[in-house]
Amino acid sequence: MHDPQALEEERKKPNWYAIRTFTGHEAKVKNLIEVESKRIGIDDRILEVIIPEETVFEVRGGKRRTKTRNFLPGYIILHAVLDLKVQDVIQNLPSVVSFVGRRNDATPLRKDEVSRIIGRLEERKDIATIDTQFQIGDPVKVIDGPFNTFSGSVKEVNNEKQKLKVEVGILGRKTPVELDFSQVEIENPTDNN
Secondary structure: OOOOHHHHHHHHHOOOEEEEEEEOHHHHHHHHHHHHHHHOHHHHHHHEOOEEEEEEEEOOOOOOEEEEOOOOOOOEEEOOOOOEEEEHHHHEEEEEEEEEOOOOOOOOHHHHHHHHHHHHHHHHHHHHHEOHHHOOEEEEEEOOOOOOOEEEEOOOEEOOOOHHHHEEEOEEEEEEEEHHHEEEEEEEOOOOO
């Protein structure tokens, strides 16, 4: 969209935009957008500010914890009528790097990009993923499923599918079994169980 008049017409409609922030400052920027837009009286043009986050289980030292992780670090997603005043206010907030787009023009996200991000947020809302420190060769103990209480070592890690291939001893033979991250924990060498 190189035509300034067409760009200005597009800005009168609500669109989704990506904003680059300092990594780790996403929540701060979201809060600043909400507070500043209310203070200045442009909050009617800010429809939604989203930090693309998901809940993950983290396994460290054999203990499982839940935490929230930004799956697009350094970005927040804004649904707004982005006229020049709104863009200027947001662009000048602390910790904002820039809008995603050409030079000083914020480019609306494509519908498929928005669908993918919003879809991932919705999909991950109820399903927590597992963030692990599993590495090939780690000693692990099975804590769930048919191989419960078996011990073995990690032979393969598939973070995308959240699965491990673990070699366990069954009837005196080393046998590879595929397990979910949630079914195992790293075995502490000092455990005498």
